[in-house]
Amino acid sequence: MTTALHLDRARQAIETHARLVPDFPEPGVAFKDLTPVLAAADGLEAITAALADACAGADLIAGIDARGFLLGGAIAHRLGIGVVAVRKGGKLPPPVIGVDYALEYGSARLEIPASGIDFHGRRVAVVDDVLATGGTLAATLDLLEQVGAEVTDVAVVMELEGFPGREVVGAAGRGRVRVHNLCTG
Numbered sequence: 001m002t003t004a005l006h007l008d009r010a011r012q013a014i015e016t017h018a019r020l021v022p023d024f025p026e027p028g029v030a031f032k033d034l035t036p037v038l039a040a041a042d043g044l045e046a047i048t049a050a051l052a053d054a055c056a057g058a059d060l061i062a063g064i065d066a067r068g069f070l071l072g073g074a075i076a077h078r079l080g081i082g083v084v085a086v087r088k089g090g091k092l093p094p095p096v097i098g099v100d101y102a103l104e105y106g107s108a109r110l111e112i113p114a115s116g117i118d119f120h121g122r123r124v125a126v127v128d129d130v131l132a133t134g135g136t137l138a139a140t141l142d143l144l145e146q147v148g149a150e151v152t153d154v155a156v157v158m159e160l161e162g163f164p165g166r167e168v169v170g171a172a173g174r175g176r177v178r179v180h181n182l183c184t185g
């Protein structure tokens with residue numbers, strides 16, 4: 001099946017199954033709940049196929065905590081490559097390498113293993129469900145650069161309009177990272 005057909009099926013699945021939750025996690029935020037898409041057999045298959053097309057050429061997938069884990073494992077399996085979880089602070093055993101980054105309110109931390117995985121020179125595609133401000137993905141790119149990986153692609157299911165995510169990720173990837181979405185919202 002071609003990339004265009006995969007994209008078509010993925011968009012149909014999102015249209016059918018995605019849920020909009022107003023005022024979550026705080027007033028004024030329109031939360032795009034994509035978990036029902038992944039819970040549908042045709043949805044997971046369609047999303048995985050389309051994101052795998054975007055990640056072809058990578059030799060490692062990095063999935064961002066937590067919905068990126070579900071996507072990352074399925075994509076990596078489809079491509080016959082490995083996957084690594086980019087986790088929230090304090091979850092991984094030492095040694096870890098971490099980065100703190102600013103959220104709209106407060107800050108957050110992401111970590112990856114500092115031992116046992118050779119990131120050096122690996123072509124990594126980073127996956128997550130939603131791209132909004134781009135802070136989470138930019139922090140992930142920063143982390144992967146610190147361990148010597150080359151991030152080639154960022155692939156998300158939905159890119160939110162009205163946010164600077166694409167520019168923020170572009171700057172963090174020094175203009176060398178392709179940003180893919182399956183739909184905008």
Ligand code: AMP
Pocket residue numbers: 029030031032033064065066067128129130131132133134135136137160165
């Ligand atoms: P950001 O760092 O602002 O690009 O946010 C990206 C992370 O927050 C992703 O891991 C998303 O799962 C989550 N996220 C941010 N905004 C939304 C939203 N409106 N709906 C669903 N998830 C969101």
